Amino acid sequence: MNEAQIDELARRLENGERRALARAITLAESSRPDHRAETRALLHRLGPDQGKAVRIGLSGTPGVGKSTFIEAFGCMLVEQGLKVAVLAVDPSSARSGGSILGDKTRMERLSRLPQAFIRPSPSRSELGGVARRTREAILLVEAAGFDVVLVETVGVGQSEIMVAEMTDVFLLLLGPAGGDELQGVKRGIMEIADLVVVNKADGDLKPVAEITRADYASALRLVRKRRRDPEGFPTAMTASALEEKGMAEIWDKIRALNDWRHESVWFTRRRAEQAVGWMHTAVKRGIVERFHADPAVAARLPALEAEVANGTVPPEDAADQLMALFEGK
Amino acid sequence: MNEAQIDELARRLENGERRALARAITLAESSRPDHRAETRALLHRLGPDQGKAVRIGLSGTPGVGKSTFIEAFGCMLVEQGLKVAVLAVDPSSARSGGSILGDKTRMERLSRLPQAFIRPSPSRSELGGVARRTREAILLVEAAGFDVVLVETVGVGQSEIMVAEMTDVFLLLLGPAGGDELQGVKRGIMEIADLVVVNKADGDLKPVAEITRADYASALRLVRKRRRDPEGFPTAMTASALEEKGMAEIWDKIRALNDWRHESVWFTRRRAEQAVGWMHTAVKRGIVERFHADPAVAARLPALEAEVANGTVPPEDAADQLMALFEGK
Numbered sequence: 001m002n003e004a005q006i007d008e009l010a011r012r013l014e015n016g017e018r019r020a021l022a023r024a025i026t027l028a029e030s031s032r033p034d035h036r037a038e039t040r041a042l043l044h045r046l047g048p049d050q051g052k053a054v055r056i057g058l059s060g061t062p063g064v065g066k067s068t069f070i071e072a073f074g075c076m077l078v079e080q081g082l083k084v085a086v087l088a089v090d091p092s093s094a095r096s097g098g099s100i101l102g103d104k105t106r107m108e109r110l111s112r113l114p115q116a117f118i119r120p121s122p123s124r125s126e127l128g129g130v131a132r133r134t135r136e137a138i139l140l141v142e143a144a145g146f147d148v149v150l151v152e153t154v155g156v157g158q159s160e161i162m163v164a165e166m167t168d169v170f171l172l173l174l175g176p177a178g179g180d181e182l183q184g185v186k187r188g189i190m191e192i193a194d195l196v197v198v199n200k201a202d203g204d205l206k207p208v209a210e211i212t213r214a215d216y217a218s219a220l221r222l223v224r225k226r227r228r229d230p231e232g233f234p235t236a237m238t239a240s241a242l243e244e245k246g247m248a249e250i251w252d253k254i255r256a257l258n259d260w261r262h263e264s265v266w267f268t269r270r271r272a273e274q275a276v277g278w279m280h281t282a283v284k285r286g287i288v289e290r291f292h293a294d295p296a297v298a299a300r301l302p303a304l305e306a307e308v309a310n311g312t313v314p315p316e317d318a319a320d321q322l323m324a325l326f327e328g329k
Numbered sequence: 330m331n332e333a334q335i336d337e338l339a340r341r342l343e344n345g346e347r348r349a350l351a352r353a354i355t356l357a358e359s360s361r362p363d364h365r366a367e368t369r370a371l372l373h374r375l376g377p378d379q380g381k382a383v384r385i386g387l388s389g390t391p392g393v394g395k396s397t398f399i400e401a402f403g404c405m406l407v408e409q410g411l412k413v414a415v416l417a418v419d420p421s422s423a424r425s426g427g428s429i430l431g432d433k434t435r436m437e438r439l440s441r442l443p444q445a446f447i448r449p450s451p452s453r454s455e456l457g458g459v460a461r462r463t464r465e466a467i468l469l470v471e472a473a474g475f476d477v478v479l480v481e482t483v484g485v486g487q488s489e490i491m492v493a494e495m496t497d498v499f500l501l502l503l504g505p506a507g508g509d510e511l512q513g514v515k516r517g518i519m520e521i522a523d524l525v526v527v528n529k530a531d532g533d534l535k536p537v538a539e540i541t542r543a544d545y546a547s548a549l550r551l552v553r554k555r556r557r558d559p560e561g562f563p564t565a566m567t568a569s570a571l572e573e574k575g576m577a578e579i580w581d582k583i584r585a586l587n588d589w590r591h592e593s594v595w596f597t598r599r600r601a602e603q604a605v606g607w608m609h610t611a612v613k614r615g616i617v618e619r620f621h622a623d624p625a626v627a628a629r630l631p632a633l634e635a636e637v638a639n640g641t642v643p644p645e646d647a648a649d650q651l652m653a654l655f656e657g658k
Binding site for chain 2: 040043044272273275276278279280282283284286287288290291304305308309310311314315316317318319320322323326327
């Protein structure tokens with residue numbers, strides 16, 4: 001794209017044109033150097049709406065009904081007059097057999113609303129790439145006028161931490177505890193959760209959901225001591241995505257927390273920390289990329305890997321050799 | 330240290346002298362360039378026993394009785410005529426208020442045995458540093474003639490994955506499921522566990538422990554499909570560290586698995602992969618260290634961080650500026 005084309009894409013995106021938005025995100029997902037440069041140029045041109053949405057991170061254990069929840073929650077937000085973007089982060093999609101959001105039919109109602117925009121996780125990329133793409137996609141949907149960005153991730157590995165680092169509020173979705181269900185909740189996740197929502201509080205499961213909520217409420221009280229939060233946060237609630245119950249209450253809580261954080265130094269400080277953290281991430285990524293792109297390194301690497309694998313060269317010596325090649329250029 | 334002193338340290342360490350071993354590990358824990366060079370020289374001199382021990386990774390939820398377990402398990406191994414080293418990995422020790430192994434009195438019996446060696450986690454270092462130190466400590470205790478290395482970590486964040494990547498067998502210790510206890514078990518951890526041991530199978534808790542074991546056995550059957558393991562693995566067992574029950578059975582299982590893996594290609598391939606992975610880790614770490622040590626980068630970084638924090642420079646642009654400074658030297 002030339003300058004004029006980038007200007008045109010920026011203009012259409014800021015008008016809220018969905019196709020322009022989709023195209024811009026596709027551009028941001030690419031790792032081709034020319035596409036990277038175009039994405040950067042586009043982000044520079046985009047106006048002051050970047051950073052203005054409520055950014056919500058969302059995670060949950062498998063089978064908890066995350067798609068149903070996002071559908072119910074997203075439709076409720078749209079009914080309140082808000083524009084909602086849903087971005088999926090699933091670095092493990094290759095392994096786990098496809099992104100939760102790969103199939104938009106799971107959120108059929110929401111995906112048909114003009115005030116909603118759903119974007120599945122790009123297929124098969126490593127966590128670093130997903131992080132960059134998601135951060136840029138957040139800025140792009142904000143520039144396109146979306147008020148709420150839901151960044152949804154699957155409950156594995158580092159992806160929650162990554163999503164928490166690019167959002168303002170973190171919502172953890174759980175099921176009512178069942179005897180045979182492992183509630184795979186990490187301690188680390190409890191520490192980043194602002195709202196724990198026990199879904200499926202409907203029918204026979206309602207009493208179990210309430211007990212589960214109370215259990216998590218106790219657990220969160222322990223967490224709270226270590227954090228700076230307003231009274232009543234982090235909080236545990238019940239909801240039924242199926243019956244669309246509890247959605248407005250969750251949004252009220254999120255807004256209350258968000259308002260408090262805007263009034264305190266929290267919000268400004270957090271966004272500043274996120275930006276600095278992102279700079280360091282970009283540097284690490286960049287220098288490792290340059291290292292691997294170095295012809296001398298690339299030429300030596302396969303043989304050296306074989307020597308390390310069969311034990312003839314210690315790993316640290318091999319690393320030194322490679323770094324000497326990199327610096328010698 | 331000069332060459333002769335390093336030779337002398339290597340000789341004493343290979344003789345199994347505890348003070349030499351402790352000194353060598355202290356050397357490996359240091360990040361001073363001269364200490365790094367001395368550690369590397371020492372590892373080069375050490376004989377073929379490096380790599381010969383059974384390396385067991387161990388993790389467990391807080392309050393599960395990990396110290397009691399290590400004491401009972403370690404003493405049983407010593408009674409069988411084996412030398413046992415225990416290394417603690419706790420990158421969060423600064424936050425959580427001290428390493429589990431910081432206080433050796435928790436393993437009073439084991440720590441007094443001449444055939445045992447217990448080394449607490451070094452205080453306050455980031456995960457990368459802990460990884461390198463632990464990997465080198467494993468090689469050092471092996472050179473000192475230890476037959477079994479227990480690498481123990483707390484159940485948070487990435488540390489289990491890191492420990493699994495430097496050991497052969499991974500043991501996950503759990504408590505009998507209680508109503509108010511969050512068994513903070515991540516899916517990822519279930520996937521790396523070879524043995525799940527439900528501790529505290531004594532007194533009133535015995536029946537609950539058995540139910541918990543059966544639950545985890547079911548969960549492990551799902552995991553198994555995705556792995557290449559002999560019949561019966563991964564496995565779930567009960568034990569009572571307090572009553573010293575189940576310890577020999579656990580060791581039998583570990584040996585059976587280890588024997589199978591040595592007979593198959595698994596073991597050789599795994600150690601080769603670990604070595605290559607370590608080379609890449611060392612490279613990443615090394616180039617990021619060199620980046621931060623660069624005078625031009627160091628001079629510009631504080632001002633640039635401030636500009637990124639207050640939003641005047643986008644993070645990616647700042648990263649580009651820094652990388653240009655780094656490459657310009």
